[in-house]
Amino acid sequence: MEYKIAVISGDGIGPEITREAEKALAKVGQNYGHRFTFNHVLAGGCAIDEVGQCLPDETLKACRDSDSVLFGAVGGPKWDDLPGEQRPEKAVLGLRESLGLYGNLRPALLFPELEDACPLKPEIIEGGLDIMVVRELTGGIYFGDKGLCETENGPGAYDVEIYTEREVERIARFAFLMAMKRNGKLTSVDKANVLESSRLWRRTVNKVAKDFPEVELSHMYVDNAAMQLIRNPKQFDVIVTSNMFGDILSDEASMIAGSIGLLPSASIGEGTFGLYEPIHGSAPDITGKDMANPIATILSAAMMLRYSLGLSSEADAVEEAVRVFLREGYRTPDIMSNGMKQVGTREAGDIIAESIHR
Ligand code: IPM
Numbered sequence: 001m002e003y004k005i006a007v008i009s010g011d012g013i014g015p016e017i018t019r020e021a022e023k024a025l026a027k028v029g030q031n032y033g034h035r036f037t038f039n040h041v042l043a044g045g046c047a048i049d050e051v052g053q054c055l056p057d058e059t060l061k062a063c064r065d066s067d068s069v070l071f072g073a074v075g076g077p078k079w080d081d082l083p084g085e086q087r088p089e090k091a092v093l094g095l096r097e098s099l100g101l102y103g104n105l106r107p108a109l110l111f112p113e114l115e116d117a118c119p120l121k122p123e124i125i126e127g128g129l130d131i132m133v134v135r136e137l138t139g140g141i142y143f144g145d146k147g148l149c150e151t152e153n154g155p156g157a158y159d160v161e162i163y164t165e166r167e168v169e170r171i172a173r174f175a176f177l178m179a180m181k182r183n184g185k186l187t188s189v190d191k192a193n194v195l196e197s198s199r200l201w202r203r204t205v206n207k208v209a210k211d212f213p214e215v216e217l218s219h220m221y222v223d224n225a226a227m228q229l230i231r232n233p234k235q236f237d238v239i240v241t242s243n244m245f246g247d248i249l250s251d252e253a254s255m256i257a258g259s260i261g262l263l264p265s266a267s268i269g270e271g272t273f274g275l276y277e278p279i280h281g282s283a284p285d286i287t288g289k290d291m292a293n294p295i296a297t298i299l300s301a302a303m304m305l306r307y308s309l310g311l312s313s314e315a316d317a318v319e320e321a322v323r324v325f326l327r328e329g330y331r332t333p334d335i336m337s338n339g340m341k342q343v344g345t346r347e348a349g350d351i352i353a354e355s356i357h358r
């Protein structure tokens, strides 16, 4: 089969890591007889520099014309002083909104080989950890009304958290289905003791739950969830939550895996189209130094194979190659420990691609 992939490398380490993910996909193609074509398009700071806007129309069109999108990272100090509407990060929000990518999957998986890199005590992580954060991605405070205002106490600013029942129902169904494919446990995270929007969230999740009697549903306040993730992360299977809470909790969950350089994500809408990206950012401090960990992006490519292209054996092969890389003692600087072999971004990508077998 032939698959068209739009590649948005973006800024900072983006081009270094997407290059390694392309390498892995090319190797999958060789081994399994698929053809992946990569269409490189601009978004983020580099797009601002080249064409004067962070998300050019051609980029959106190229994404729509593709089977899925591989995304690196955007942003950097060079563009930090631009007003909110013109910042590179706006490209990420624009892509999610324009492409209808309402469901964000962020797995936090601790590889047994990396238990050393996990900051939690061994007894807390014994037997491994495997949590799936399902984050609502096109609603809530990120997309609510926002602005500057004058108050009687001087200048102010506001961002409105708003959810409709339809939005909550859609992401809840997505999360229940995910829980059914996993261990059948779903924790819905909100702040229903304070926020009206969270009370609507909770009511709606409870309504959807009636269609999924086999899933064990519980509710948790976000402050408690932040604590429980550190205190007893093994209690979680699937977590479903709003856009902002999901942003925060997924970064926290990533530390459980040892490094933010390891965690992939999938953003999915109706149908099979999706956008796949590491959850980390553009890391300007290590850009161009061949130091970035390409694993999160390579695992994002594996999620693309599984969720958008329906190629689950191929996805397994990529994930296994990452495990082989770690098992053989290779480490990028972010996860380096005593007695291991340190490699750079390029070499890591080469070794992982070489380890992809049919
Ligand atoms: C993420 C990022 C983005 C977000 C930024 C870059 C807009 O932090 O994907 O988690 O807040 O959603």
Ligand code: MG
Pocket (backbone or CB within 6 Å): 247, 248, 251
């Ligand atoms: Mg984030």
